Amino acid sequence: MRWVGNAAGVIEGENWSTIDRHGDLRWRSIEVDTPLRRLQWFWHPNSARR
Numbered sequence: 783m784r785w786v787g788n789a790a791g792v793i794e795g796e797n798w799s800t801i802d803r804h805g806d807l808r809w810r811s812i813e814v815d816t817p818l819r820r821l822q823w824f825w826h827p828n829s830a831r832r
Contacts, residue, residue: 788794800808817823 802808819825819829822829
């Protein structure tokens with residue numbers, strides 16, 4: 783699943799995703815590609831039985 787920003791997919795301004803223990807901004811990607819269910823990218827009719 784990939785979702786970034788608002789409904790138009792726009793991020794307003796900078797998007798820092800973490801702050802370290804010293805208060806420094808550390809950028810980490812907020813976009814990831816990951817399977818949603820049991821390492822499958824898409825739903826299949828027989829997926830509940832796998």
